[in-house]
Amino acid sequence: MTDPLHTTERLPVTTAEPLPTNRDIAPFEHVAVIGCGIMGSGIAQTIAATGVPVTVCELDLDALARGKSRVLAGLDRSASKNSLTPDADRKAQQSLTWTTDLSDLVHCDLVIEAVAEIEQVKVDLFRRLDALPFGEGVILATNTSSIPVIKLATVTSRPERVIGLHFFNPVPVMELVEIIPSLLTSHDAVTRMRKFVEGALNKTPVTAQDKAGFIVNALLIPYLLDAVRMVESGTATAADVDNAMRLGCAHPMGPLALADLIGLDTVASIAESLHHEFGKQDHLPPPLLRRMVDADLLGRKTGQGFHRYD
Ligand SMILES: NC(=O)c1ccc[n+]([C@@H]2O[C@H](COP(=O)([O-])OP(=O)(O)OC[C@H]3O[C@@H](n4cnc5c(N)ncnc54)[C@H](O)[C@@H]3O)[C@@H](O)[C@H]2O)c1
Structure with missing residues (x-):
């Protein structure tokens, strides 16, 4: 029997409306969120609620199951408070896929890392991500609270595509997102992130230099x-x-x-x-x-x- 958590197959889309792909407001077609703890679950919930497909990756099936129930409970909470229509709630749930295998993320054009705030763990993860055959335009973002982005960027072969994207807790509620370009991040990556934060997520971006702790x-x-x-x-x-x-x-x-x-x-x-x-x-x-x-x-x-x- 297939474990419903360990599947990366898309949920049937026959009953769902086509998802919005307006690149002006959502310059990404499919987002990956790695780590589904306090922050990753809030990030996945928030992005899925906009209708953009999200694949969530966790360390193991237990952590994935805990993360999945946090995300789905969060969506239901939004629906019960009328901040999400029942239809949008259903679409958001359908737009989520779940995996424990990083290679299932290669079709994503934005990857948001939200694993523990331990430099070596993040460095190892960025090395592993860099070895995967992502599309040319992929952006690798980190939700780190304090680790200089350049330390993660320089373990990859595409430092111009690595950027800090720092959400606040609880993500569905907090309006701010800090955007942290490293010295090597491209202008294009910064522009796309700002567009995503403002246009798709309806949050307010501030930009900070790549120094530990950023602004907040x-x-x-x-x-x-x-x-x-x-x-x-x-x-x-x-x-x-x-x-x-x-x-x-x-x-x-x-x-x-x-x-x-x-x-x-x-x-x-x-x-x-x-x-x-x-x-x-x-x-x-x-x-x-x-x-x-x-x-x-x-x-x-x-x-x-x-x-x-x-
Ligand atoms: N907690 C906050 O208020 C807050 C606010 C803003 C930013 N952040 C940052 O967000 C990141 C995550 O923090 P959190 O509070 O969500 O932590 P958390 O401990 O709640 O969750 C981390 C999750 O990452 C998973 N994980 C660890 N290694 C992994 C790997 N290699 N692959 C996939 N999953 C992995 C763990 O299983 C865990 O579920 C940190 O960088 C933190 O500094 C936290």
């Missing part, structure tokens, strides 16, 4: 690390730090709840990248953050971080 995380992560240090030194509890920033500064979410949402492993990795790039002691993850990562207390994704999630 270069500003945000030091703040989150300071909040962890406050809890670590006993200045206040996590709940009081979060309440203080929510109620005293009108932030929608306190810094420790936000760190839990991002994932404490990801926060620690971004901090390491910033420290590596700029050499500032303040960018080093505090011991409490490291110990929580060691203990798998990663925030929402494991059910407990600075707060508990049932």
Whole structure:
């Protein structure tokens, strides 16, 4: 019996309307999303909701099954809130295919990598992608939060086609996308990405230089690390730090709840990248953050971080 998750065959299209292929608003015909965790699932959901076909690739069948249920639940949530019509929900679900084999992505003209924030993992993946016979115009994008794009671009033979495309969490809700060209990214790749973000995704792009943390995380992560240090030194509890920033500064979410949402492993990795790039002691993850990562207390994704999630 065929495992429905491990199939790359297109779902029957006989009942579906032809998908829009207007290159002015959606300059890509088929998008691949690699890694279907917190971010990859949101990216796949958001792009599929525009009607553009998406193939999702995960490490193994278990991770693929978890990712698939996150994406489908997200689409259903959008439909139940009326931000997606039932017809668009059905089309989006039909436009998704699922695989654990990178070679199933070769027909895609945009590949978005959203695997863990570990430089070696991403470097290995970009090397493997580069060995595949993609079409000439393919763009290889990374959703990295902090790793300089050039480090991934230069392990490929097409650095002019590698670019940072940094979405925010939760992807279907957040309007911003940072676009990060490396020193070797072509002008054409930047133009196509801007068109895609604005025209197809209806989000707002900002462009940042290829420095660790780009704009948002270069500003945000030091703040989150300071909040962890406050809890670590006993200045206040996590709940009081979060309440203080929510109620005293009108932030929608306190810094420790936000760190839990991002994932404490990801926060620690971004901090390491910033420290590596700029050499500032303040960018080093505090011991409490490291110990929580060691203990798998990663925030929402494991059910407990600075707060508990049932
Ligand atoms: N969490 C956030 O708030 C946030 C926001 C913006 C950007 N990012 C960035 O997005 C990327 C992903 O972060 P996340 O929070 O979704 O992480 P996550 O841990 O939730 O998901 C990562 C997924 O990648 C999969 N994976 C790992 N190696 C793989 C491989 N070789 N092939 C296919 N799949 C693989 C894992 O199985 C996992 O499901 C990171 O670069 C992170 O910095 C995260």
